[in-house]
Amino acid sequence: MPFNKPFIAGKELYYIAEAVTFGNIAGDGHFTKSCSRFFEERFRIPKVLMTPSCTAALEMAALLCDFEPGDEVIVPSYTFVSTVSAFVREGAKPVFVDIRPDTLNLDESKIEQAITEKTRAIVPVHYAGVGCEMDRIMEIAERHKLLVIEDAAQGVNASYKGRALGSIGHLGSFSFHETKNYICGEGGALCINDERFIERAEILRDKGTNRQRFFRGEVDKYTWVDVGSSYVPSEICSAFLYGQLELLDTIAERRKQIYASY
Template sequence: MRTDKHIPFNWPNMTGKELHYIAEAHFNGRLAGDGPFTKRCHAWLEARTQCPKSLLTHSCTAALEMSALLLDIAPGDEVIMPSFTFVSTANAFVLRGAVPVFVDIRDDTLNLDERLIESAITARTKAIVVVHYAGVACEMDTIMAIAKRHGLKVVEDAAQGVMATYKGRALGTIGDLGTYSFHETKNVISGEGGALLVNDPKLVERAEIIREKGTDRSRFFRGQVDKYTWQEVGSSFLPGELVAAFLWAQFEEADSITQRRMASWETYHAMIEPFEAADRLRRPILADGCQHNGHLYYVLLSPQVDRHAVLEEFKRSEISSVFHYVPLHSSPAGLKYGRAHGNLNVTDAVSEHLIRLPLWVGLTEEMQQRVVNTLGKALALI
């Protein structure tokens, strides 16, 4: 609940047109997937990212599951990925019988450490899944070169990466497949929702089939076949048209949303600099050639700082500040279904010292000052 005193960690942003477009879809009698609003969203994504084909899904999780199906992931295959990520990154491949091989992250960007990937490759390795943490790109040139040398596919989990780029290219468009999230905690939202970016043209037709319950229904509606039939294993990965209508209102304002989040991100970055200078924490580090999107602002507390005490101070001040992922390699399911490659010391350290600060469109500078003052009090600096 949001009150005058309470500062939530996230507050969903509305552009003002969402209900109008939902009403339009209702008036037109188009509520199932792949209606006019879905088509507008597809066209927008393809124009903005320059990917050959985009497909809305009901979540980023669904897009990842489609990726596993498209890459013919089978029992015993291995998929390299970071442990510092959301469970969906691993679940999508475990569902196909694959073994997630967890590799440590870099200590600067908190992304998959590309220097450790090659030593994790075995005869069973089928793909590399990268996660662009906080909308900051992984070192994709190196990763794509490794994949090419070893004949591997690359999936980009760009759940946090909408409107972010790597050397001018949209995140999600560099690997063979990319996935986006439009969950209400993301920058551009539809409550729940996601998208699959199909960057390999050879996978486009199969992606459409898998998304449509394993049928060639899309080809039927284009007049390419006289009836549609079951072609292969698939599922119902489409969102309804009401979700697409909501999302379209967000896409129309995506540039403004990104600019406003970036402004709040930069404000935090400036305000918190003295705490870094006092060696109480570390601010985010941005890699060269990476344009992030202001998705989240985190700090890494110094080892001598008690994270629990900091979070308790935020709680007393009615400010929602939270930690992030519990590493998958040390979770019950991770121990059961996956394996760690080497030590994951950076992952473990980051998971124990990272906290995220409130960041959403509409967060005022006065609110941010209160957040920073509370952080400073917890760090005993002010």
């Protein structure tokens, strides 16, 4: 029995053909923008930037944190490597905090004892779509003036006390890898809930240029203004994903039925 099989829910293949017909398959075309808008409206997130993977979204979040040598980031002791490597590559030191035995999520009762004068951020991971205790985590972060970056790779369309996972921290991240509930082969998204990060996030995502401002007519030409990388996904992947998002609730219900049958 395979670990997972790609699930075709509706118009994914039709939308891929449509993207090719539109003549823009490089990214940030009709389907990429449609996916971003879907998440912004459905999950009430100020800005969502689609990325090639959740790892890429976490790397962007780490860049936005502007770490200095010796800065520390609190992460759960049980998580996927990308949760940690995204921050280590920007010079941050991971500080591992144990998990709760009931949810396998970061144990919020053990966070404060791990905070030092070098701590800059907390990265809660919503394991298996079960939300961390975000009220407590956000309260701790506010008191200690720390950033919170949600790793909601497994939490798309899940919620905590009525709020979408990924929409609660200052930043959040989604995954659409083929092993997830909603897929496009490889894909992700950066959720920006603190609007002070939006402008720079657009720059980091577009190779360190202000090209998005140029497209909006805010500058007469675009130029290199910051560090960055190529974090824009293919329009082909976005087209497939949009076909999934149109049937978000249908897919969730079908998965519940399969789960119940076992």
